[in-house]
Amino acid sequence: MSGQNVAGAKWFEQRVAEWRSAGARLRGLEHGKSAPAASVLEAVRTYPEIARDLAIARRAAPNAALTKYLEGVYRELHRSLFRPPVAFWRSVLRLFTHDAAAAVRELRWQIVAVVSLFVVSIGAGAWLVSAYPELASLFASEQMIDGVQRGELWTDNLLNVFPSSLLSVRIFTNNIVVALFAAALGVLYGLGTFYIIAMNGLSIGGVFAFTAQHGVAGRLFQFTAAHGFVELSVIFGIAGAVGLSLGEALARPGELTRAAAFQRAVARGFKLMVVCLTFLVGAGVLEGFVSPNARFPLSARLAIGLGYFAFFLLVLSGALGRFTRARPARG
Amino acid sequence: MESIVRIPSVTGVDVELKIAGPGGRSYAFVIDWHIRFLAAAAWFIGGTIAYVGGLRLLPADEVGSGYTFIVVVPAAAIYFLYHPVLEVLLRGQTPGKRMAGVRLVALADGGAPGIGALLVRNVFRLVDSLPSLYAVGLLTTMVTKNAVRIGDIAAGTVLVYDEPPSSQLLDRLSGSAVARLGLEQAQLVRELLDRWPQLGADARRKLATDLLARASVAPPGDDTALRAKLEELVA
Numbered sequence: 001m002s003g004q005n006v007a008g009a010k011w012f013e014q015r016v017a018e019w020r021s022a023g024a025r026l027r028g029l030e031h032g033k034s035a036p037a038a039s040v041l042e043a044v045r046t047y048p049e050i051a052r053d054l055a056i057a058r059r060a061a062p063n064a065a066l067t068k069y070l071e072g073v074y075r076e077l078h079r080s081l082f083r084p085p086v087a088f089w090r091s092v093l094r095l096f097t098h099d100a101a102a103a104v105r106e107l108r109w110q111i112v113a114v115v116s117l118f119v120v121s122i123g124a125g126a127w128l129v130s131a132y133p134e135l136a137s138l139f140a141s142e143q144m145i146d147g148v149q150r151g152e153l154w155t156d157n158l159l160n161v162f163p164s165s166l167l168s169v170r171i172f173t174n175n176i177v178v179a180l181f182a183a184a185l186g187v188l189y190g191l192g193t194f195y196i197i198a199m200n201g202l203s204i205g206g207v208f209a210f211t212a213q214h215g216v217a218g219r220l221f222q223f224t225a226a227h228g229f230v231e232l233s234v235i236f237g238i239a240g241a242v243g244l245s246l247g248e249a250l251a252r253p254g255e256l257t258r259a260a261a262f263q264r265a266v267a268r269g270f271k272l273m274v275v276c277l278t279f280l281v282g283a284g285v286l287e288g289f290v291s292p293n294a295r296f297p298l299s300a301r302l303a304i305g306l307g308y309f310a311f312f313l314l315v316l317s318g319a320l321g322r323f324t325r326a327r328p329a330r331g
Numbered sequence: 332m333e334s335i336v337r338i339p340s341v342t343g344v345d346v347e348l349k350i351a352g353p354g355g356r357s358y359a360f361v362i363d364w365h366i367r368f369l370a371a372a373a374w375f376i377g378g379t380i381a382y383v384g385g386l387r388l389l390p391a392d393e394v395g396s397g398y399t400f401i402v403v404v405p406a407a408a409i410y411f412l413y414h415p416v417l418e419v420l421l422r423g424q425t426p427g428k429r430m431a432g433v434r435l436v437a438l439a440d441g442g443a444p445g446i447g448a449l450l451v452r453n454v455f456r457l458v459d460s461l462p463s464l465y466a467v468g469l470l471t472t473m474v475t476k477n478a479v480r481i482g483d484i485a486a487g488t489v490l491v492y493d494e495p496p497s498s499q500l501l502d503r504l505s506g507s508a509v510a511r512l513g514l515e516q517a518q519l520v521r522e523l524l525d526r527w528p529q530l531g532a533d534a535r536r537k538l539a540t541d542l543l544a545r546a547s548v549a550p551p552g553d554d555t556a557l558r559a560k561l562e563e564l565v566a
Contacts, residue, residue: 020501079442165400183454
């Protein structure tokens with residue numbers, strides 16, 4: 001028997017009970033929202049001891065099963081002890097009252113840039129179709145073109161095809177996917193977002209110009225009045241700005257590494273996206289229940305649309321956060 | 332060679348996590364895909380039979396909101412929300428990941444990723460799944476240091492192997508065996524004895540002779556005596 005083996009055996013015999021009980025205690029710590037204070041304190045005491053044992057085992061027997069066991073216990077203890085506290089609803093509230101507004105402030109120049117791009121694209125689309133009416137086929141299907149030429153809009157009989165509830169779900173699901181795409185494709189150095197915004201701007205401008213040529217643009221505006229302000233702002237303003245910021249983080253990471261700059265931009269941008277996507281659900285409901293319903297006059301649609309847009313701006317400006325802060329604390 | 336991510340700890344001893352490569356990742360994904368596809372299909376088929384009274388696809392003009400909200404929307408939700416919902420509820424795991432023995436962890440601290448990170452990771456599936464069959468995601472896992480897809484880079488997560496520690500070995504290893512053979516040798520002998528019935532006679536004789544020689548013990552001639560000698564060493 002070598003001296004090293006004897007020392008190893010002594011260490012093993014002294015510590016094996018502790019290793020076994022540490023492994024057993026992990027099961028209680030890993031599951032559930034909370035654990036008894038005694039278990040947590042015990043885990044806090046055990047953590048550095050297991051670390052020391054693991055360091056010895058790594059040096060003495062790096063490939064041994066005991067080392068693997070200690071790696072597992074140490075890893076699980078670390079995960080349990082350093083688990084961040086769960087405050088889900090508080091985080092959600094903070095998202096709407098503070099985080100979204102902070103993100104908007106940081107992304108203000110990207111928002112200006114992307115809205116400018118969108119407006120220019122709309123103008124370009126409108127000019128293209130006004131100057132070359134045959135280009136309308138680039139932006140509208142044959143069926144839509146035939147209908148508009150007869151003075152009908154594709155939105156006229158929507159409720160005869162789908163009930164409002166179904167229409168709403170289809171619309172907001174589609175809008176959420178488009179918004180997420182517009183933001184996520186910013187990963188292509190912002191070019192994916194750029195093309196989505198530009199192509200949609202061209203398309204919207206072209207379609208409006210085409211309907212104007214046949215005298216139905218007013219009706220199209222009336223259709224979009226209730227939901228369009230928020231819907232377009234979220235998809236082509238906010239999601240576009242988030243996408244551009246992702247591209248910018250990759251192209252110009254500054255003092256951070258590209259990965260770190262990208263993660264920072266994602267964390268900031270997607271907090272804002274969560275808030276804006278909830279507004280898209282509301283816009284989808286309006287588009288399903290109000291927009292296709294002929295009983296709503298333009299004035300009512302504008303009141304609803306602008307009111308909803310004002311609430312949207314209120315949240316994104318941080319006014320909601322200032323209001324909740326200003327309320328006197330209970331007691 | 333195994334790739335390892337090291338998470339610094341206050342103790343000065345890093346937590347080492349084995350990174351799951353494209354193989355482990357794909358294995359987990361394939362299991363999850365089948366679970367979610369079968370669950371969504373089961374809901375769709377069962378719902379259609381219950382709602383329509385038979386298994387037939389409804390023409391577009393017959394699809395009412397009842398059928399949509401009871402049959403179509405839940406089936407779509409099962410299929411599309413499987414990953415984000417389960418990863419959040421199971422703290423970075425899904426049934427497929429559990430079966431494949433992998434787990435998502437935050438790269439910063441090795442702990443379970445937060446809800447925000449998990450949602451971001453799933454949003455970027457839109458990019459990772461382009462142009463089809465997760466080509467972008469798979470390619471990215473092959474070329475990045477930690478074998479991560481774009482969603483993981485965005486969320487700061489990494490997929491690691493997650494073997495729960497098993498104390499089985501501790502129960503069967505004695506201090507006297509460690510004193511006689513050393514930690515590593517004692518475990519090797521114990522593992523050889525565990526695998527004894529599965530090994531061929533020649534292979535186990537070769538391994539046993541080698542281990543006995545390291546302990547300066549002359550190997551006996553027959554198979555049963557060899558095994559008995561090894562048992563004696565780790566007793």
